Amino acid sequence: MLEMKNVYKKYKNGVTATNGIDVKIDQGEFVYIVGPSGAGKSTFIKMMYREEKPTSGTITLNGIDMGSLKNSKVPLIRRNIGVVFQDFKLLPKLNVYENVAYTLEVIEENPKNIKKKVMDTLDLVGLKHKVRMFPDELSGGEQQRVSIARSIVNQPKLVIADEPTGNLDPDTSWEIMNIFEEINTRGTTVIMATHNKTIVNTIKHRVIAIESGRIVRDEQRGDYGYEI
Numbered sequence: 001m002l003e004m005k006n007v008y009k010k011y012k013n014g015v016t017a018t019n020g021i022d023v024k025i026d027q028g029e030f031v032y033i034v035g036p037s038g039a040g041k042s043t044f045i046k047m048m049y050r051e052e053k054p055t056s057g058t059i060t061l062n063g064i065d066m067g068s069l070k071n072s073k074v075p076l077i078r079r080n081i082g083v084v085f086q087d088f089k090l091l092p093k094l095n096v097y098e099n100v101a102y103t104l105e106v107i108e109e110n111p112k113n114i115k116k117k118v119m120d121t122l123d124l125v126g127l128k129h130k131v132r133m134f135p136d137e138l139s140g141g142e143q144q145r146v147s148i149a150r151s152i153v154n155q156p157k158l159v160i161a162d163e164p165t166g167n168l169d170p171d172t173s174w175e176i177m178n179i180f181e182e183i184n185t186r187g188t189t190v191i192m193a194t195h196n197k198t199i200v201n202t203i204k205h206r207v208i209a210i211e212s213g214r215i216v217r218d219e220q221r222g223d224y225g226y227e228i
């Protein structure tokens with residue numbers, strides 16, 4: 001589903017964040033991206049959903065060249081990609097229901113379908129009983145559940161998560177991981193950058209390690225591989 005060929009990213013300040021990346025990820029895989037701070041993990045991930053463009057090389061997502069995609073076409077492609085961040089990025093003035101429904105409203109989903117899709121998704125993440133609450137009334141774990149619900153309500157084929165458990169305590173992190181596992185079991189590709197050694201070493205999946213902008217290890221059912 002995703003292929004990168006010789007991808008370089010040099011930021012305007014002269015920093016080379018990715019330094020010739022070649023990788024292929026198939027539909028349905030669960031892939032952890034690991035590596036030291038500043039290694040280029042976020043940059044690698046951001047290029048997958050066209051938050052950043054590669055300086056050279058090609059990135060194809062389901063046959064579409066993400067690097068040369070016109071800006072006007074980006075929102076259309078993003079409909080098929082869910083993104084989850086460490087800091088949730090919920091809309092503070094919207095309640096739980098509205099935060100999730102918003103994703104469908106912007107893509108002009110038929111209003112008749114919105115309620116069922118939102119409620120089914122909130123059920124999946126275990127938040128059906130908190131639909132009227134606002135983000136600042138929720139725990140970190142609950143906010144992350146809303147953020148995941150928002151990212152999957154349109155049933156994307158790919159979910160990308162950048163350090164989704166980074167702000168959460170260990171128990172809550174496991175609960176959040178269980179939701180990603182369930183999403184993946186349903187056939188969605190999950191690509192997750194993480195520094196959580198215990199999770200990577202316990203819930204085994206493919207591990208891609210990045211150092212200085214290069215892939216230095218790519219193993220099925222790999223280990224985290226770094227001391228923390």
Ligand SMILES: Nc1ncnc2c1ncn2[C@@H]1O[C@H](COP(=O)(O)OP(=O)(O)OP(=O)(O)O)[C@@H](O)[C@H]1O
Nearest residue numbers: 011012013015017036037038039040041042043044
């Ligand atoms: N927008 C930007 N402009 C300039 N340099 C950037 C930008 N974003 C990242 N960088 C630089 O690119 C390099 C890789 O950063 P990146 O955020 O991709 O690393 P990372 O592996 O995700 O780090 P962390 O684990 O700390 O989140 C770093 O040297 C960083 O300072």
